[in-house]
Amino acid sequence: MTFRPPTPFNIADHFLDARVREGRGDRVALRHAAGTVSYADLKGASSRFGHLLLEAGVRPGDRVIVALPDTPDYVAALFGILKAGAVVVMLNPHLKRAEVDYLLEYTGATAAFVHPETGGPLTEAVAEAREAGGEGRTLATGALERVFRVGTPDLESRIAQQSALLEPFAAGPDDPAIWLFSGGTTGFPKGVVQSHRSFANTTELYAKGVIGYTEDDVTASVPKLYFGYATGSNLFFPMSVGASCVLFPERCEVEVLFDVIERFRPTILVNVPTMVNHMVGHPRAAERDLSSLRLSTSAGEALPRELHERWRDLFGVELVDGLGTAEMWHIFLSNRPGEVRPGSLGRAVPGFEVRVCDAEGREVPDGEVGYLRVRGESRAIEYWRHPEKTARAFRGDWYVSEDMLRRDEEGFFYYEGRADDMLKVSGKWLSPGEVENCLMAHPAVVEVAVVGHVNADGLTKPWAFVRIDGDHPATPSLEGELQQFVKDRLAPYKYPRRVIVMDDLPRTHLGKIDRGRLRGVDS
Structure with a gap:
C-alpha cells in the first residue's frame, strides 16, 4: 500500500496545478488576515516566482532558501522553486547570525527569499561575503538580487512583470524536492534531503x-x-x-x-x-x-x-x-x-x-x-x-x-525517549518520559524535562527541570514535595535527585526542549 507516482513527477503539479485542472481553481486555497487566495491565483503567483528564479539564472537542482513568515508569498515561493526545478531549503526566518553563517555555507544555496523584517542576518552575511570577494560564502557567487526581499516594492514590481504560466519542471519521483532539518537537541542540524515521492506517499497514506x-x-x-x-x-x-x-x-x-x-x-x-x-x-x-x-x-x-x-x-x-x-x-x-x-x-x-x-x-x-x-x-x-x-x-x-x-x-x-536520553540509574534503565508523565500529574507542574546528571561519584542520577503554575509559588518545600510525589508513584530509584524551577525551558531551533543545555546546568 504505497503511492506509485508517474514519471515525470513534480509535487508543484501534484498539490497545486492539478487542482486547477480538476476544475477547483476558484476554491479557496489560502486564508489570511487580508483575505483569501484561490487555487488559480496561487498557481499564477507560483509561476511568477518560478520565472523570477529562472530569469536570475537559477538552474534545476540548485538549492533555494525560503526564510519567510507564514504568508501567501511563502507558499508561492515554495511552489515557484519547485516549478523551476530547484530544491527548497526551508529555514526558520528568525535565525541568528551564527546559524545563518553556518547554513549558507552548509547548504550551498544559490538564492534565497527573505522578508525585510526578519531577513537582516542573511542579507548582512551575503553583503559581507561579497565585500570579501566571496571566499567561503556561497551566495556571494551570484548577483545580489539573488537574495529576494519579499514584500518590497521593487521585488513586487519584478514579480508582477513575470508570466503567470509555467509548466513545472519534469522532475523524477526520486529527485530531491525539499530539505528538512533534523530535530537534534545539540549542535547544528543536519539537512535531510527528501524526494518528490515522499511527500505524495505520506499524503496518501x-x-x-x-x-x-x-x-x-x-x-x-x-x-x-x-x-x-x-x-x-x-x-x-x-x-x-x-x-x-x-x-x-x-x-x-x-x-x-x-x-x-x-x-x-x-x-x-x-x-x-x-x-x-x-x-x-x-x-x-x-x-x-x-x-x-x-x-x-x-x-x-x-x-x-x-x-x-x-x-x-x-x-x-x-x-x-x-x-x-x-x-x-x-x-x-x-x-x-x-x-x-x-x-x-x-x-x-x-x-x-x-x-x-x-x-x-x-x-x-x-x-x-x-x-x-x-x-x-x-x-x-x-x-x-x-x-x-x-x-x-x-x-x-x-x-x-x-x-x-x-x-x-x-x-x-x-x-x-531518545537513546541518549535513557538513564542507567542504580543499574536499571530509566525512561525520562516516565518521570515526566508522573510529575505532569502534579497540579503545580505545567511543563517538565528530566535529564541525567553525573554526580561527584561518577554516577548518573535524574534531575527534573520544571515550569510551575502561577498559583503555586516556588517555595523551599516544593522540591521535596515533588520528589515525594514521584516516590509515592514510581519505583524509588526513579525519583529526581534535584528539582529545579525555571521560568521557561530552553528550546532548539524547532521549538523542542533543549536537553543538551539542561545537562549543562550545574545547580
Whole structure:
C-alpha cells in the first residue's frame, strides 16, 4: 500500500496545478488576515516566482532558501522553486547570525527569499561575503538580487512583470524536492534531503488514509511552515483534496492561536504538546470557542497522558497523537480518529512497517523497550554532507532511529525517549518520559524535562527541570514535595535527585526542549 507516482513527477503539479485542472481553481486555497487566495491565483503567483528564479539564472537542482513568515508569498515561493526545478531549503526566518553563517555555507544555496523584517542576518552575511570577494560564502557567487526581499516594492514590481504560466519542471519521483532539518537537541542540524515521492506517499497514506482530509476542511497550525510537520498538515495535505489552510505571520502565542481559531473557524488544528499545555493552562480557556474543530493532531514531542486527558476534559476535541521524523518526512505512527488511546502514539500507518529492535536489529518482545526501525516509500535520500551518519541511519530500506519505543500486544506504540536520553540509574534503565508523565500529574507542574546528571561519584542520577503554575509559588518545600510525589508513584530509584524551577525551558531551533543545555546546568 504505497503511492506509485508517474514519471515525470513534480509535487508543484501534484498539490497545486492539478487542482486547477480538476476544475477547483476558484476554491479557496489560502486564508489570511487580508483575505483569501484561490487555487488559480496561487498557481499564477507560483509561476511568477518560478520565472523570477529562472530569469536570475537559477538552474534545476540548485538549492533555494525560503526564510519567510507564514504568508501567501511563502507558499508561492515554495511552489515557484519547485516549478523551476530547484530544491527548497526551508529555514526558520528568525535565525541568528551564527546559524545563518553556518547554513549558507552548509547548504550551498544559490538564492534565497527573505522578508525585510526578519531577513537582516542573511542579507548582512551575503553583503559581507561579497565585500570579501566571496571566499567561503556561497551566495556571494551570484548577483545580489539573488537574495529576494519579499514584500518590497521593487521585488513586487519584478514579480508582477513575470508570466503567470509555467509548466513545472519534469522532475523524477526520486529527485530531491525539499530539505528538512533534523530535530537534534545539540549542535547544528543536519539537512535531510527528501524526494518528490515522499511527500505524495505520506499524503496518501496518513493524510487521506488515517486523518481523512476532505475538501471541506480548513486547517490551522501551531508550528510554522518551515517545520516539516506543518508543511504537510497545514499545506500539502489540505491542498491535496482542494481544502484550505490558514496562514498567519505572527509567532504562535496562545492568545494569538485562540483568536485565529475563533476568526477563521478551522476544522483541523495542527498542534504540539507545548501549545496543548499553554492552551489548557490559560486562565480563560473554558471561555474560548473551539467548536469549529473536528480534531486536533499532536506531534513533534512526547504528549503526556495527563496532558492529553486535561485537553479532552476541557475542550472535548479529539486529540490525535502520532510520531514522525524528518528522515521519513512525516507521521508513520498515529492514533486514529475515533480510536485514540491517550499516552500512546497509536499504531503503524498502513503502508509503513515499524519495528522495535535491539542494538543488533533483532525485534524485541512486546512490552520491552527498543530502538525504532521504520521503512516505507517516504524515506529520505540522505543527510547532506554526512555520509557516515547517512550510512548509520539508512540501512537498506530501513531508517534506524535513536528513538526508543515499546509496543503492546495490540500493536499500540509508546514513546520512551531518545537513546541518549535513557538513564542507567542504580543499574536499571530509566525512561525520562516516565518521570515526566508522573510529575505532569502534579497540579503545580505545567511543563517538565528530566535529564541525567553525573554526580561527584561518577554516577548518573535524574534531575527534573520544571515550569510551575502561577498559583503555586516556588517555595523551599516544593522540591521535596515533588520528589515525594514521584516516590509515592514510581519505583524509588526513579525519583529526581534535584528539582529545579525555571521560568521557561530552553528550546532548539524547532521549538523542542533543549536537553543538551539542561545537562549543562550545574545547580
